[in-house]
Amino acid sequence: MEGIVLNYTISPDDFTRAGEASSDVKRKLKQLGVSPEAVRKVAIAMYEGEINMVIHANGGEITVEITPERILMILADSGPGIPDVEKAMQAGYSTAPDEVRSLGFGAGMGLPNMKSYTDDLKIETKLGVGTTITMEVRLE
């Protein structure tokens, strides 16, 4: 069966638009009849990722591949990279600037939430080059 590939460009520094991509994916997954639980996981994980790209990485590209077996989200940016991935994965660890925190973001739960709401998460990052995060939610 033909899978579905969706591409999104995330614009930098625009919090009002952050979440547009994940909303669109959510709507399409519902139209496909994907289980509500999987829709929820994808929506939460992808929104976290989108926000991260806006806060830290000057935006980027998101590719979502959907097949009946799994949903793959590839979030690629050319931002500063993550210096210490292990630390970034700890709940509550945050490097978000104050103005971002004042908007209610930057609680240090981004990556930990992305991990807990997906079945697989891979981070490839290089300082000064960028970060690519690949997340997978498997469908029964």
Next chain:
Amino acid sequence: MDKFYHSVRLEEELCKGCINCIKRCPTEAIRVRNGKARINSKFCIDCGECIRVCSHHAKKATYDKLDVMRNWKYTVALPAPALYSQYNNLDDVNIVLNALILMGFDDVFEVSAAAELVSEATREYLTLHEDQYPIISTACPTVVRLIRVRFPNLISHLLPLKPPIEVAATIAARRAMEQTGLPREDIGICFISPCPSKVTYAKAPLGTEKSQVDCVLAIKDVYPQLLSHMKAVGEDMLELSTSGKIGVSWGRSGGEAGGLFTENYLAADGIENVIRVLEDLEDQKFTNLKFVELNACNGGCVGGVLNVENPYVAEVKLKRLRKYMPVARSHMENQEHAEEIVPWTERVSYEPVFNLGENMMESFARLNQVERLCRKFPGLDCGSCGAPTCKALAEDIVRGEASENDCVYYLRENLHRLSEEISILADDLHAGGSGGHETLNILKEYIQRISSEMSLLDNKEDEEDG
């Protein structure tokens, strides 16, 4: 009763086939087909936006006429708190309640009194179900219907308590039977409603098998009648009111949540705002919220389309009225069987009406097709095809309910292409190229195609005129 029963209907002869309603419908449930608006009953949630926006008054709410009262031996009026907010300088709810008796009802039972019981039951439910936070109000039937078709992940957060209208109807019916000795079928429980959504609830409720409401009258019909009777109410009027601030406040947005004695609540009103909040709730963007109150109409129930007064003026009147009221006058402990009356007796389950196909295979193929079609269409969302957006047209096409030629831009492009090809062929013929006879035949074929596509455009105009 049909689980997709609707009280919002189209008055066909009044419909001009314009695109106002298709653009405003929050669930994209309306299409203009053959020059008339059609409501998809699976998508419609009876919010009443199309009634509000239709300048030709072609969208109507179904409700009962005032003479329906003659159908029963004994009738009880159930006034919604929004009714009180329609009158100027009203200082005492008893004037309205006594006027309802003068109008011909045998008894009255305030929905606001039942609302106080629901508030109390909700407070208790909140303390016992922290795991279910945030708990979403189920008083607005449109919101429950919206969640049922669009937010499956939030169904488990729904407050499983009956709305005040149902609790009021149940208590009123029991009381009437006890007082009169009449069988249930001789008693008419008549709700006086601010909105069509409550009509839908009475006919096809969610959360309970069958509603105890027997008929629904519109506030706008009752309002003028009642006004004259209110003038006749004298000093000797009966004390009929059994509700206070908490109950009456349910008539406006924030009123229900205000009766829960917690700061951790969110109250949103207006269907578009409600949808935005639900989207964000689904993505877990809120933390530390206990309760979410959602009303489909701007301002809450005072904003319903069956009211007379401007919702914001009505809100001011409601505030003035409740100023000297006691906090609450109806309590669970004074109400017999309250514990069994208030909770839901039926679960609400997800209705995946927006699925593109019958199964996942079909849905996948169709979504891919939608994506391809969307790239083809101009993306103007002009509505000329009868669908609210290009994407909605693409979805209709893959569901087999529309065709690409419904898009006037697509059709125009087709015509341009055909006429260009004709001119190339004609040039070819003129230059005396080989197979002159064959080229002539192809030319004829092309001209036929153009005229048949042109006639499609004619049909469209006919439809719009008709």
